[in-house]
Amino acid sequence: MTPSADGLAAAAKAASTGKSLPPVHLWNPPFCGDLDMRIARDGTWFYLGTPIGRFELVKLFSSILKREEGKYFLVTPVEKVGITVDDAPFVAVDFETSGENESQTLTFTTHVGDRAVAGGDHPIRVERDPKTGEPSPYILIRADLEALIDRKSFYRLVDLGSHKDGWFGLWSGGEFFPIIPSDELD
Secondary structure, three states, X not given: OOOOHHHHHHHHHHHXXXXXXXXXXXXXXXXXXXXXXXXXXOOOEEXXXXXXXXXXXXXXXXXXXEEEOOEEEEEOOOOEEEEEEOOOOEEEEEEEEEOOHHHOEEEEEEOOOOXXXXXXXXXXXXXXXXXXXXXXXXXXXXXXEEEEEOHHHHHHHXXXXXXXXXXXXXXXXXXXXXXEEHHHOO
8 A cells, every 4th residue: 555645634634533632652553654754843844845835734644643663653543654754743833931930830832733831741851963062952742752942932941941950941840951051051
Protein backbone atom coordinates (compact mmCIF):
# COMPACT_ATOMS: atom_id res chain seq x y z
CA MET A 1 0.00 0.00 0.00
CA THR A 2 1.41 3.38 -0.95
CA PRO A 3 0.84 6.06 1.66
CA SER A 4 -0.90 9.24 0.60
CA ALA A 5 -1.59 12.50 2.38
CA ASP A 6 -5.23 12.42 1.27
CA GLY A 7 -5.73 8.92 2.64
CA LEU A 8 -4.13 9.84 5.95
CA ALA A 9 -6.21 13.00 6.24
CA ALA A 10 -9.43 11.09 5.63
CA ALA A 11 -8.52 8.37 8.12
CA ALA A 12 -7.40 10.90 10.73
CA LYS A 13 -10.59 12.89 10.38
CA ALA A 14 -12.66 9.73 10.79
CA ALA A 15 -10.62 8.63 13.82
CA SER A 16 -10.69 11.93 15.67
CA THR A 17 -13.55 12.60 18.03
CA GLY A 18 -14.58 16.10 18.93
CA LYS A 19 -11.82 18.35 20.21
CA SER A 20 -9.79 15.65 21.99
CA LEU A 21 -6.69 14.22 20.38
CA PRO A 22 -6.95 10.76 18.80
CA PRO A 23 -5.42 7.97 20.94
CA VAL A 24 -2.33 7.52 18.76
CA HIS A 25 -0.49 5.90 21.68
CA LEU A 26 -2.89 2.95 21.31
CA TRP A 27 -2.44 2.58 17.56
CA ASN A 28 0.24 0.24 16.23
CA PRO A 29 -0.64 -0.36 12.58
CA PRO A 30 1.86 -1.76 10.09
CA PHE A 31 4.47 0.60 8.66
CA CYS A 32 3.47 1.59 5.11
CA GLY A 33 6.60 3.50 4.09
CA ASP A 34 7.80 7.06 4.16
CA LEU A 35 5.75 10.00 2.96
CA ASP A 36 7.39 13.03 1.34
CA MET A 37 6.23 15.23 4.18
CA ARG A 38 8.48 17.46 6.27
CA ILE A 39 8.08 19.81 9.21
CA ALA A 40 10.58 22.67 9.01
CA ARG A 41 12.20 24.21 12.09
CA ASP A 42 9.78 27.15 11.89
CA GLY A 43 6.77 24.79 12.08
CA THR A 44 5.86 24.91 8.38
CA TRP A 45 4.57 21.60 7.06
CA PHE A 46 5.57 20.60 3.51
CA TYR A 47 4.12 17.92 1.26
CA LEU A 48 6.06 17.01 -1.89
CA GLY A 49 8.23 20.08 -1.29
CA THR A 50 5.28 22.51 -1.21
CA PRO A 51 4.08 24.22 1.98
CA ILE A 52 0.70 23.01 3.20
CA GLY A 53 -1.33 26.21 3.23
CA ARG A 54 -4.48 24.95 4.91
CA PHE A 55 -4.20 25.39 8.68
CA GLU A 56 -7.00 22.89 9.31
CA LEU A 57 -5.06 20.19 7.44
CA VAL A 58 -1.84 20.93 9.35
CA LYS A 59 -3.76 20.83 12.62
CA LEU A 60 -5.32 17.51 11.63
CA PHE A 61 -1.97 15.97 10.70
CA SER A 62 -0.41 17.27 13.93
CA SER A 63 -3.09 15.43 15.90
CA ILE A 64 -1.96 12.05 14.52
CA LEU A 65 1.77 12.65 14.97
CA LYS A 66 3.74 10.11 16.98
CA ARG A 67 7.41 9.65 17.85
CA GLU A 68 8.96 6.23 18.26
CA GLU A 69 12.65 5.59 18.85
CA GLY A 70 13.57 9.09 17.67
CA LYS A 71 11.58 8.85 14.41
CA TYR A 72 8.36 10.65 13.54
CA PHE A 73 5.24 9.05 12.09
CA LEU A 74 1.70 9.94 11.14
CA VAL A 75 -0.54 7.14 12.37
CA THR A 76 -4.14 6.08 12.03
CA PRO A 77 -5.67 2.83 13.26
CA VAL A 78 -4.75 1.19 9.92
CA GLU A 79 -1.72 3.08 8.55
CA LYS A 80 1.67 4.35 9.78
CA VAL A 81 3.95 6.47 7.61
CA GLY A 82 7.28 8.09 8.32
CA ILE A 83 7.81 11.83 7.94
CA THR A 84 10.81 14.13 8.38
CA VAL A 85 11.03 16.66 11.22
CA ASP A 86 13.91 19.14 10.95
CA ASP A 87 14.02 19.98 14.68
CA ALA A 88 10.87 19.80 16.82
CA PRO A 89 7.41 19.15 15.37
CA PHE A 90 5.83 22.14 17.10
CA VAL A 91 6.72 25.76 17.74
CA ALA A 92 5.63 27.45 20.96
CA VAL A 93 4.57 30.86 19.66
CA ASP A 94 3.28 32.41 22.88
CA PHE A 95 2.84 31.88 26.61
CA GLU A 96 0.84 33.27 29.49
CA THR A 97 2.12 33.65 33.01
CA SER A 98 0.46 33.75 36.39
CA GLY A 99 2.01 34.07 39.81
CA GLU A 100 5.59 35.03 40.56
CA ASN A 101 8.90 33.37 41.40
CA GLU A 102 8.43 29.83 42.79
CA SER A 103 4.62 30.16 42.45
CA GLN A 104 4.85 31.09 38.77
CA THR A 105 2.97 29.12 36.12
CA LEU A 106 3.85 29.31 32.41
CA THR A 107 1.24 28.13 29.91
CA PHE A 108 2.53 27.73 26.35
CA THR A 109 0.53 27.74 23.11
CA THR A 110 1.87 26.14 19.92
CA HIS A 111 1.39 27.20 16.32
CA VAL A 112 -1.32 24.53 15.96
CA GLY A 113 -3.20 25.53 19.11
CA ASP A 114 -1.92 22.92 21.58
CA ARG A 115 -1.46 24.20 25.13
CA ALA A 116 0.87 22.93 27.84
CA VAL A 117 1.60 24.14 31.36
CA ALA A 118 5.33 23.90 32.05
CA GLY A 119 6.00 21.64 35.01
CA GLY A 120 6.86 18.05 35.83
CA ASP A 121 4.79 16.61 32.96
CA HIS A 122 5.84 19.33 30.52
CA PRO A 123 9.47 20.21 31.25
CA ILE A 124 11.42 23.02 29.62
CA ARG A 125 14.93 22.24 28.40
CA VAL A 126 17.56 24.34 26.63
CA GLU A 127 20.14 22.99 24.19
CA ARG A 128 23.10 25.14 23.27
CA ASP A 129 24.77 25.03 19.88
CA PRO A 130 28.28 23.68 20.55
CA LYS A 131 29.86 26.08 18.04
CA THR A 132 27.99 29.33 18.73
CA GLY A 133 26.55 28.79 22.22
CA GLU A 134 23.18 29.94 20.84
CA PRO A 135 20.32 28.53 22.96
CA SER A 136 17.45 26.48 21.57
CA PRO A 137 14.69 26.21 24.20
CA TYR A 138 12.03 23.48 24.09
CA ILE A 139 8.94 22.43 26.03
CA LEU A 140 7.46 18.94 25.99
CA ILE A 141 3.94 19.22 24.57
CA ARG A 142 2.75 15.62 24.60
CA ALA A 143 4.03 12.04 24.40
CA ASP A 144 7.67 12.68 23.42
CA LEU A 145 6.71 15.58 21.10
CA GLU A 146 8.37 18.91 21.82
CA ALA A 147 7.89 22.49 20.73
CA LEU A 148 10.76 24.81 19.97
CA ILE A 149 10.06 28.01 21.93
CA ASP A 150 10.21 30.88 19.43
CA ARG A 151 12.72 33.69 19.89
CA LYS A 152 10.28 36.42 20.98
CA SER A 153 8.80 34.14 23.64
CA PHE A 154 12.25 33.09 24.84
CA TYR A 155 13.29 36.74 25.28
CA ARG A 156 10.13 37.34 27.32
CA LEU A 157 10.89 34.23 29.40
CA VAL A 158 14.40 35.45 30.19
CA ASP A 159 12.84 38.56 31.76
CA LEU A 160 11.00 36.21 34.17
CA GLY A 161 14.07 34.17 35.09
CA SER A 162 15.77 33.86 38.45
CA HIS A 163 18.83 32.23 40.00
CA LYS A 164 18.92 28.96 41.94
CA ASP A 165 21.87 26.79 42.95
CA GLY A 166 24.26 28.44 40.48
CA TRP A 167 21.82 28.39 37.57
CA PHE A 168 19.69 31.03 35.86
CA GLY A 169 16.34 29.55 34.89
CA LEU A 170 12.57 29.57 35.09
CA TRP A 171 10.01 28.51 37.64
CA SER A 172 6.73 26.95 36.56
CA GLY A 173 4.39 24.51 38.22
CA GLY A 174 6.64 24.29 41.28
CA GLU A 175 9.64 23.17 39.19
CA PHE A 176 12.84 25.06 38.37
CA PHE A 177 14.12 24.69 34.80
CA PRO A 178 17.78 25.68 34.37
CA ILE A 179 18.70 27.68 31.27
CA ILE A 180 22.34 28.66 31.72
CA PRO A 181 24.92 28.59 34.52
CA SER A 182 24.69 31.89 36.42
CA ASP A 183 28.41 32.54 36.01
CA GLU A 184 28.04 32.49 32.19
CA LEU A 185 25.62 35.42 32.11
CA ASP A 186 27.01 38.71 30.86
